[in-house]
Amino acid sequence: MEHVFFYGDLFNFTYAVFKAMGCADADAHTATTALIAADIRGIDSHGVARLSGYVRLWEAKRINTTPQIKVVHETPSTAVVDGDRGLGLVVAPKAMQLAIDKAKNAGTGWVSVKNSNHFGIAGYHAMMALQHDMVGMAMTNASALVAPTFSIERMLGTNPIAVAIPAGTQPAFVADFATTTAANGKLEILQRKHADTPVGWVQDKDGHASVDANALKTGGALLPLGSDREHGSHKGYALGSIVDIFSAVLSGASYGPWAPPFPAYVPMPQNMPGEGLGHFFGAMRIDAFRPADEFKQHMDNWIQRFRKAKPAPGYDKVLIPGDPEREMEAVRMKHGIPVIASVVEDLRTTGEKFGVVLQR
Amino acid sequence: MEHVFFYGDLFNFTYAVFKAMGCADADAHTATTALIAADIRGIDSHGVARLSGYVRLWEAKRINTTPQIKVVHETPSTAVVDGDRGLGLVVAPKAMQLAIDKAKNAGTGWVSVKNSNHFGIAGYHAMMALQHDMVGMAMTNASALVAPTFSIERMLGTNPIAVAIPAGTQPAFVADFATTTAANGKLEILQRKHADTPVGWVQDKDGHASVDANALKTGGALLPLGSDREHGSHKGYALGSIVDIFSAVLSGASYGPWAPPFPAYVPMPQNMPGEGLGHFFGAMRIDAFRPADEFKQHMDNWIQRFRKAKPAPGYDKVLIPGDPEREMEAVRMKHGIPVIASVVEDLRTTGEKFGVVLQR
Numbered sequence: 001m002e003h004v005f006f007y008g009d010l011f012n013f014t015y016a017v018f019k020a021m022g023c024a025d026a027d028a029h030t031a032t033t034a035l036i037a038a039d040i041r042g043i044d045s046h047g048v049a050r051l052s053g054y055v056r057l058w059e060a061k062r063i064n065t066t067p068q069i070k071v072v073h074e075t076p077s078t079a080v081v082d083g084d085r086g087l088g089l090v091v092a093p094k095a096m097q098l099a100i101d102k103a104k105n106a107g108t109g110w111v112s113v114k115n116s117n118h119f120g121i122a123g124y125h126a127m128m129a130l131q132h133d134m135v136g137m138a139m140t141n142a143s144a145l146v147a148p149t150f151s152i153e154r155m156l157g158t159n160p161i162a163v164a165i166p167a168g169t170q171p172a173f174v175a176d177f178a179t180t181t182a183a184n185g186k187l188e189i190l191q192r193k194h195a196d197t198p199v200g201w202v203q204d205k206d207g208h209a210s211v212d213a214n215a216l217k218t219g220g221a222l223l224p225l226g227s228d229r230e231h232g233s234h235k236g237y238a239l240g241s242i243v244d245i246f247s248a249v250l251s252g253a254s255y256g257p258w259a260p261p262f263p264a265y266v267p268m269p270q271n272m273p274g275e276g277l278g279h280f281f282g283a284m285r286i287d288a289f290r291p292a293d294e295f296k297q298h299m300d301n302w303i304q305r306f307r308k309a310k311p312a313p314g315y316d317k318v319l320i321p322g323d324p325e326r327e328m329e330a331v332r333m334k335h336g337i338p339v340i341a342s343v344v345e346d347l348r349t350t351g352e353k354f355g356v357v358l359q360r
Numbered sequence: 361m362e363h364v365f366f367y368g369d370l371f372n373f374t375y376a377v378f379k380a381m382g383c384a385d386a387d388a389h390t391a392t393t394a395l396i397a398a399d400i401r402g403i404d405s406h407g408v409a410r411l412s413g414y415v416r417l418w419e420a421k422r423i424n425t426t427p428q429i430k431v432v433h434e435t436p437s438t439a440v441v442d443g444d445r446g447l448g449l450v451v452a453p454k455a456m457q458l459a460i461d462k463a464k465n466a467g468t469g470w471v472s473v474k475n476s477n478h479f480g481i482a483g484y485h486a487m488m489a490l491q492h493d494m495v496g497m498a499m500t501n502a503s504a505l506v507a508p509t510f511s512i513e514r515m516l517g518t519n520p521i522a523v524a525i526p527a528g529t530q531p532a533f534v535a536d537f538a539t540t541t542a543a544n545g546k547l548e549i550l551q552r553k554h555a556d557t558p559v560g561w562v563q564d565k566d567g568h569a570s571v572d573a574n575a576l577k578t579g580g581a582l583l584p585l586g587s588d589r590e591h592g593s594h595k596g597y598a599l600g601s602i603v604d605i606f607s608a609v610l611s612g613a614s615y616g617p618w619a620p621p622f623p624a625y626v627p628m629p630q631n632m633p634g635e636g637l638g639h640f641f642g643a644m645r646i647d648a649f650r651p652a653d654e655f656k657q658h659m660d661n662w663i664q665r666f667r668k669a670k671p672a673p674g675y676d677k678v679l680i681p682g683d684p685e686r687e688m689e690a691v692r693m694k695h696g697i698p699v700i701a702s703v704v705e706d707l708r709t710t711g712e713k714f715g716v717v718l719q720r
Contacts, residue, residue, distance in 0.1 A: 073648075073649065073650060074467075075466065075467030075468075075645070075648040076436055076437065076465075076466045076467055077436065077437040077466045077467040077468045077648070078467035078468055078644070078645075078648040078649055080649050080650060105436075106435065106436045106437045106466050106467075107434075107435030107436055107437040107438035107466075107470070108435075108437045108438055108468060108470055110467070110468055110644065112649050135606075147669075147672075148666060148669055148678050149678070149679070150671055150672055150675040150676075150677070150678050150679065151669040151670060151671055151672055151675075151678045152670050152671070152672045152673075153669040153670040155665075155666060155669050163598075163602050165602075165605055173601070173605070175595075175598035175599075175601070175602060177592070177594070177595040177598060178595075179595075180592075181586065181591050181592045182592065198590050198591070200590075200591050201591075203672075206672075206673060207672030207673055225585060225586055225592050225595055225596070226541065226585055226586065226591075226592075227591055230558050230560075231541050231558070231560050231561075231586075231587055231591070232537070232540075232541045232542065232585050232586075234537070234679070234681070235535075235537040235538075235539075235585055236585070237681075238523075238535035238537060238681040239535075239599075241533070241535070241666075241681065242523050242525075242535060244662075245525055245533070245659070245662065246495075249655060249658050249659060249662055250495075250644075250646075250649045250650065250655065251649065251650070252650055252654075252658075255658070255662055256662060256665055256666065257665065273658060273661055274658070284438070284470065284610075285435070285438075286610075288433075288435040288437070288438040289433065289438055289440050289472050289610045289611065290433060290440060290610065290611070290612055294612075295609060295610065298609050298612075298615070298633060298634070299605070299609060301633055302604075302605065302609055302615055302616060305515075305616055305617065306508060306515060306601075306616065309507075309508055309511040309513040309515050310511060310512050310513040311510055311511055311512070312507075312510055312511055312512045312563075312566075312567030313512075313566060313567055315510040315511075317510070318508050318509070318510050318511045319509070319510065319594070321594070321597075321598040321601065
């Protein structure tokens with residue numbers, strides 16, 4: 001049972017909730033745009049479905065809705081930003097904009113962020129670079145749900161990486177993926193359906209292969225991209241580690257198993273070695289390497305050649321990273337965004353706290 | 361049947377071969393050091409086993425041993441280098457050094473390279489940054505052996521990524537991995553043993569799962585990290601694509617299925633859209649973000665915490681990226697480097713071309 005909302009419906013509601021939480025107009029606008037980018041692009045787990053989670057973090061005083069976001073260190077091509085416990089949805093776009101501004105002068109800009117919170121989908125922030133003819137990158141650490149290769153302890157978050165690369169007449173290349181075999185949102189979908197996972201997504205608390213979509217609730221863990229050592233899980237573990245180190249060790253945020261949890265009911269880790277959650281952003285001006293028009297012509301050629309790669313039997317075509325999300329965005333902007341009943345109910349309950357009504 | 365050589369034995373022989381090919385003293389030294397870094401670190405597929413391949417590329421006039429390596433474009437934090445068809449083993453260390461020099465002034469340095477050739481192991485180049493208290497990165501595109509998700513056409517190389525991160529009292533974090541489930545070198549080992557691969561490493565020419573270590577010789581393909589769509593192969597495909605674009609589209613090298621092949625008997629692709637093979641290097645000065653001592657203390661803490669992560673039953677301990685190669689290096693510097701008989705034979709034959717004798 002789903003309800004269909006238009007972009008504006010979800011935007012107005014979410015904006016009103018962020019305002020009621022104390023965000024300034026501009027910050028509420030920034031946060032809402034970033035959050036709903038997930039719903040519109042089809043990444044339902046990271047959009048309005050998480051709004052009540054942000055509210056609970058604010059209620060638990062883990063989010064500051066009037067942060068003084070500051071640059072605490074910088075060079076021509078780098079900066080460290082202190083997010084002052086702000087919404088990641090506000091801190092991240094500001095830090096990404098700083099990376100873009102640095103790239104205008106130095107060719108590239110790289111910003112590591114501490115003292116932040118969850119920032120929605122990484123791809124949204126990376127894509128900010130596209131309109132400036134820049135390559136954009138975004139990554140973040142997150143609550144520990146992933147066991148390193150050979151381990152049963154949850155040490156890393158799903159630590160996503162997004163890379164957005166402009167093209168000319170073709171749509172941009174936009175990769176945005178968790179460094180695990182499957183994102184946690186995919187487990188949530190299976191949980192609601194009472195369905196099993198494929199082998200290779202999770203392990204149980206003893207480190208054995210499991211197909212239980214609820215394995216994380218009984219001490220299990222998500223597996224790094226690659227699933228097991230024989231299939232390259234040490235590579236997924238390395239990727240997740242790099243995201244953790246760039247986002248949190250470079251900035252002074254809390255890393256590894258000490259990353260602050262998203263669910264407000266989970267106690268904060270003891271002896272946290274840094275401040276809050278960390279992110280890492282990059283922007284590279286195309287014409288710091290070669291003329292942008294020339295690059296974009298070659299990206300068009302790259303994209304067109306890969307689209308024409310011979311499909312395997314049973315498949316229509318080869319996809320370019322970003323294709324599914326862009327196609328989803330076109331459909332949902334026109335026909336609306338289906339929201340499952342339990343999320344609608346959750347939004348209504350959240351709205352009631354603030355006297356905000358979810359309208360269609 | 362293996363023969364054991366000491367580092368100096370392989371060094372002297374390889375140096376003499378590069379000299380005989382026409383390399384200047386300094387270039388022969390650079391190339392030899394980079395090549396043998398693979399043997400010493402246990403990545404046997406990328407070391408002296410490839411020397412005769414480089415020689416054949418030179419014989420086919422695809423490698424220029426007296427290149428004029430030039431910076432063709434730059435900004436404070438970026439550069440594009442034209443390798444003038446030089447040995448990647450020479451071009452890459454020069455480009456990485458340029459990234460390091462840029463980072464000294466601008467905080468970070470990013471160098472994309474065209475008109476190069478295969479550069480050995482990515483990790484060697486990334487590790488050059490460590491002694492400067494910098495994070496190092498290296499990647500390269502390569503001959504197309506990998507089919508994108510949903511395809512049966514070989515469009516990407518194994519396109520490795522290396523990231524080296526300094527620590528304090530702990531050894532550095534050094535990740536270096538192909539963006540495929542298994543590197544091609546692992547297939548070669550199984551071929552010699554007449555053994556099957558695990559499911560998920562390769563597909564046959566029709567796109568069906570295969571365990572044939574020779575699948576690539578009959579039109580099959582290596583699979584991107586993740587193996588299949590259900591296990592995240594679209595992520596491995598995206599990673600390999602990012603490496604290809606940063607290395608070759610940013611620089612003006614030849615990309616995707618047009619990347620020049622390593623085996624000299626394979627004809628060059630028709631209508632190549634760029635010049636030679638491409639690489640991408642990055643260096644980030646730690647203290648462009650936070651004081652290096654502070655960072656390194658936290659890296660030590662990160663590494664020690666991950667080493668103590670609870671192991672799964674049947675495993676001793678959790679590894680940090682770079683541990684196996686560093687341990688191998690210690691053993692091989694002391695006890696020598698075992699080289700299989702067929703490679704020894706190949707080296708002897710190569711030496712005979714130049715009147716160079718492989719000595720122990």
